[in-house]
Amino acid sequence: MTDQRKTLLILGSMDEFVLLVQRAKERGCRVLVADGYEQGPARAYADASFTVPATSTETLAHLCREHEVGALITSFSDTLFEAGCQVAYAAGLAAPLAPDKLECLRDKERMKEMFSHLGIPYPHSRVAPAEKAERACDGMRFPCVVKPLDGYGSYGVRVVRDADEVRAAAYKAAAESRRAAKVVLEEYDEGREFNMITWISKGRAFPVSIADREKSPRGDGELPHVSRIVYPSRFAERVMAEALRYAQRVADFAGIVNGPLCMQFFWSPESGMHVCEVAGRVFGYEHELLEYASGLSVEDLLLDTALDHEALAARLEAHDALAMEQRSCGLYFHMRDGIVANLAAARTALDAPYVQQSLLYYAEGDVARNARGGKPYAARAFLAATTYEELDVQSEAMFARFSITGAEGEELAIANCIPGGARNDAQDDAPTIRCTGAL
Incomplete structure (x- = not known):
């Protein structure tokens, strides 16, 4: 007999997903869990789980089609959100954001361009290649924050007090970027x-x-x-x-x-x-x-x-x-x-x-x-x-x-x-x- 329950794929198995899996099952859903963590605690509460990295878009999209997944849910991290949008789009499922708009919520240069276009105020900042960061900070108010262009969390982010500290901080920040050897220089906001x-x-x-x-x-x-x-x-x-x-x-x-x-x-x-x-x-x-x-x-x-x-x-x-x-x-x-x-x-x-x-x-x-x-x-x-x-x-x-x-x-x-x-x-x-x- 075919299972008539709505099938959800939850992308993420760590502790913050346990309650999400439990509440989905309380609603009568069949719940699949997938990510690259073999010991993720949410797996114990799902109907089935798969050890597939969240960035394996085509593999996860195939899994969605094979198991007749009706919806994909993820949250709590930028990495999972981006991966979830890509997988949902590839599998023909509803996604919160189209892939061509992902960079607006991911790449800090694109994000600031969006803010400017929309009239949204943001801290005074500049984007520059790491090797030109010292020159780019001319005229900026110190202290400044140096951060990777597309990094997650606070990795590679440092506060610099003067131009002499910018160069070393810029190369460390650029090393954390996945796609570009550019950094963001941003005046430190005291608010x-x-x-x-x-x-x-x-x-x-x-x-x-x-x-x-x-x-x-x-x-x-x-x-x-x-x-x-x-x-x-x-x-x-x-x-x-x-x-x-x-x-x-x-x-x-x-x-x-x-x-x-x-x-x-x-x-x-x-x-x-x-x-x-x-x-x-x-x-x-x-x-x-x-x-x-x-x-x-x-x-x-x-x-x-x-x-x-x-x-x-x-x-x-x-x-x-x-x-x-x-x-x-x-x-x-x-x-x-x-x-x-x-x-x-x-x-x-x-x-x-x-x-x-x-x-x-x-x-x-x-x-x-x-x-x-x-x-x-x-x-x-x-x-x-x-x-x-x-x-x-x-x-x-x-x-x-x-x-x-x-x-x-x-x-x-x-x-x-x-x-x-x-x-x-x-x-x-x-x-x-x-x-x-x-x-």
Whole structure:
């Protein structure tokens, strides 16, 4: 007897896909999972799984045809989003973005051209070959950020203080680029930083959330690392309308009819808003925070996008991004290179009663490395509370207690900071920085 259930291919098998697979099966779908990770935990919950790299477009398209896949879902990383669009297009399935528009959400030079065309403000920047980067920075305001033209995450990204530092940083950045030995030189924006999730339904951009993206300094020219992301932003009412207008312009230009469109931007009362990047996927390692704060599930939105556009529209119409009842945050712990010797303090911190969920990425004896191919964090923890004040107190306690000791007795955990300390004052325009935690 032929299986009449809708067959979904979920591109991705790591831990963030487990709940997506489970909820798809709850809706009565037959779920296939595929990517290059043989031990991906989501495989255990799928009806069938395949070890095929996400970039193997033709192999995955053949798999879709062979198994009569009706829809493809992926998210959480730029690599998976790009691969998912390519596979869906090759298999004749609905895709959130046509392949000829992918570069607008992928290549930073094309993205900035799109911003200029659409009248979207962005940090002052230039694109140049690595060997000409020193000359290209003439007239730019330092500090500057040097980044690969088409890199993912923060690999190869450095802050430079003067022109003398540009050349070495440019060659390191260009080495991370897959397609071009060019780099982006961008003036460092001192404004507050935000993550915004919008969702496109029938061509209209709906606001889902705006979160405060807080960072802590690393030193030695490294880009400050993300240490806390807070849902909803304390400044959501002040930035929502303008940010949503820009998201709608991008959706119209790229031809996105249904699906997520996320945006990172800077804002301050003095300099206004500058959009850093846009992406066609949901932010990884934080989407759970939306559900803690509002009850709205990213997994449900992804499944509605694939299965039921009317349900998607209704869900988004009912959601108020400015009226979340709870507060939530993700804490992201980073570490220096070294051999992990003692995780007792880290485990104690992550076991605090107010922690909703946590993940420790290392075990004793592991070698920590921050280069490409290393683990994204030392650990992460999700917290939830009824007020910002309570969330800040919990966060400061976690930062103070978290510690990882190296083989020589050295502290490997990098100290995290909370801008402005434990307070809820969205009127303050220039937050002070107080560092807490292991030094």
